[in-house]
Amino acid sequence: MAASSVWGTNLRISIFGESHGPAVGVVIDGLPAGEPIDRDALLAQMARRAPGRDKSSTPRKEADTPEFLSGMLNGRTTGAPLCIVIQNTNTRSGDYANLMQVPRPGHSDYPAYIHYHGCNDVRGGGHFSGRLTSCLCAAGAVCRQILERRGIHIGSHVAAVGPVRDAVLPGPEVPQELLHRLSEAYFPVIGEGVEEQMRAVIEEARMARDSVGGIVECAVTGLPAGLGGPLFGGVESLFSSILFGIPAVKGVEFGEGFGAASLRGSENNDPYTVAENGEIRTVSNHAGGILGGITTGMPLVFRIAVKPTASISQKQRSVDLQIRSETELEVHGRHDPCIVPRAAPVAESAAAVAALELLLLNGALRP
Ligand SMILES: Cc1cc2nc3c(=O)[nH]c(=O)nc-3n(C[C@H](O)[C@H](O)[C@H](O)COP(=O)(O)O)c2cc1C
Numbered sequence: 001m002a003a004s005s006v007w008g009t010n011l012r013i014s015i016f017g018e019s020h021g022p023a024v025g026v027v028i029d030g031l032p033a034g035e036p037i038d039r040d041a042l043l044a045q046m047a048r049r050a051p052g053r054d055k056s057s058t059p060r061k062e063a064d065t066p067e068f069l070s071g072m073l074n075g076r077t078t079g080a081p082l083c084i085v086i087q088n089t090n091t092r093s094g095d096y097a098n099l100m101q102v103p104r105p106g107h108s109d110y111p112a113y114i115h116y117h118g119c120n121d122v123r124g125g126g127h128f129s130g131r132l133t134s135c136l137c138a139a140g141a142v143c144r145q146i147l148e149r150r151g152i153h154i155g156s157h158v159a160a161v162g163p164v165r166d167a168v169l170p171g172p173e174v175p176q177e178l179l180h181r182l183s184e185a186y187f188p189v190i191g192e193g194v195e196e197q198m199r200a201v202i203e204e205a206r207m208a209r210d211s212v213g214g215i216v217e218c219a220v221t222g223l224p225a226g227l228g229g230p231l232f233g234g235v236e237s238l239f240s241s242i243l244f245g246i247p248a249v250k251g252v253e254f255g256e257g258f259g260a261a262s263l264r265g266s267e268n269n270d271p272y273t274v275a276e277n278g279e280i281r282t283v284s285n286h287a288g289g290i291l292g293g294i295t296t297g298m299p300l301v302f303r304i305a306v307k308p309t310a311s312i313s314q315k316q317r318s319v320d321l322q323i324r325s326e327t328e329l330e331v332h333g334r335h336d337p338c339i340v341p342r343a344a345p346v347a348e349s350a351a352a353v354a355a356l357e358l359l360l361l362n363g364a365l366r367p
Pocket residue numbers: 049058106107108125128129130131133246247248249307309310311334335336339342343346
């Protein structure tokens with residue numbers, strides 16, 4: 001069985017820890033040496049994902065303070081593996097006592113129980129917890145700074161929560177100021193008044209002891225044309241392999257995605273043009289910046305579908321694994337009625353790690 005908490009070839013991240021263990025963390029191997037890392041900028045990205053800010057997210061409050069154990073000296077990467085540890089400070093394991101015996105529908109409890117022969121840590125979701133995405137955010141925040149210095153910018157918005165949709169991302173060019181604003185927001189949306197409508201849907205789900213899912217749309221601008229490769233080494237494969245590592249992500253699409261299936265070629269093709277500076281651009285971007293698995297130089301645009309949080313406090317049907325009979329389950333603990341806004345910085349972070357890996361794989365990271 002492959003070790004599945006390690007991702008990457010030239011830039012390799014390894015994520016460890018359990019939700020209710022002493023700490024979670026990440027080792028990032030393959031970073032270029034001598035890159036200044038701004039700690040405040042890193043903390044700001046991690047704070048966007050951290051729980052407990054308002055009623056739309058879990059009341060588990062945790063500061064998510066990263067400690068650098070190696071790979072940094074005087075605020076610069078040394079080139080040695082960078083190890084970041086985040087202590088778990090706010091755990092209430094008693095809430096999870098019954099889940100080893102009675103698995104939550106929609107969560108990893110049952111398949112993980114079989115896979116690990118009942119040895120897995122089920123407290124707080126263990127190694128499957130959304131808590132582990134703090135590590136991805138830490139790694140992404142480091143990579144993002146390295147990319148920004150080379151003119152590559154990343155931002156995302158909550159494109160949908162339940163039936164409420166945000167305004168569409170402008171295109172084919174995505175303004176850098178918009179990406180910057182979105183990448184600093186806790187609830188990133190483009191349209192006016194959309195956040196309030198989305199919050200109302202989340203609150204309604206919370207009051208009904210239920211949860212709601214949604215879509216995050218993310219753009220990466222400034223990637224040069226020509227990166228990636230055909231067939232199995234394509235940019236879509238690289239990005240989706242890390243995006244599907246985000247818990248609760250059930251779909252990934254690039255550019256027009258599934259929508260392309262109902263378009264005509266004349267609608268879906270992106271005509272070429274020569275920009276004022278002589279660069280080859282396209283007048284639309286249905287391709288989402290990728291053709292033949294290779295970047296076109298246009299913004300790379302993808303969407304992830306985030307399912308509704310599995311842990312809901314309504315009574316649900318389940319089974320008692322010890323006596324193998326049907327039973328009812330009431331999930332305790334602190335859970336988000338909607339994880340979509342918190343998934344936005346995680347998607348951006350995954351994109352940052354993937355984009356840096358893409359540059360390194362192609363020998364295209366400028367000094
Ligand atoms: C930021 C974030 C927070 C999450 N918080 C919760 C949570 O509070 N309760 C829960 O049941 N699932 C939560 N999840 C999702 C589960 O970890 C995930 O659904 C579970 O591991 C099963 O994996 P799968 O949904 O990818 O199949 C969260 C995911 C993310 C990205």
